[in-house]
Amino acid sequence: MDYIKAFLMGGLICAIAQILIDKTKLTPARILVTYVTLGAILRGLGVYKKLIDIGGAGATIPLLGFGNSLAQGVIKAVEKDGLIGVFTGGLTATAGGISAAVFFGYIFSLIFNSKTKK
């Protein structure tokens, strides 16, 4: 059942992005920036937690989930450590994903070469 929910939630989030790409002047890069910002705002409003309860990985895998993790990390750190948490919480919560992206991104770009474009 959680696979069906994840499929529907993840699919819906991507379908909305596709409509935005096709119908507006938003480029894929702008979509990613918009989504991460929106995800953080939705977590700030307390909405995104509900989407994760419903959709599981379907809500955390899209980049909205990255924004959610940043905001959630900040909020939890503020509760625990006060004002300093504003600056430490976000990147602490997302350190694993960001470090992996930097490291694997760099390693695989060294190992592989881009296909020659026709």
Added chain:
Amino acid sequence: MERDVKKEQEYKNIAQKYEPKPALLKNVVMAFVVGGLISDIGQFFLNFYLSRGYSMQDANTLVSITMVFLGAFLTGIGVYDDIGKFAGAGSIVPITGFANSIVSPAMEFKREGFVFGAAAKMFTIAGPVIVYGVSTSIIIGLIYYFLK
């Protein structure tokens, strides 16, 4: 019969106007299906890590790392861009697409050097994502701190 020719032209105009519509529907369906499938792969790993006894937070972090690895690897071997050709946003929006946005320009600009080529270009898209994500979260944190 002149009227029919006129109507034909009119029909052609209308048809042309609505031509991109089926493409939109197809794009949206493909984005939905591929985005859904990538989410299911994430759900599979989430369930796996949870069954191994990791907390929800740790399991989510491990899923992110795993998906980033897969996205970077599939971009390296050239598969991810093939998926992207028909999947559109379905392959861009998931975290695997974030990894793709790092590896893809890094590979391409490698020949311009390992510092200002590969390492700098990695962040062409990832950089703005982190800038806006972190900045937004800090503003939210400040609001939360003062309203709490």
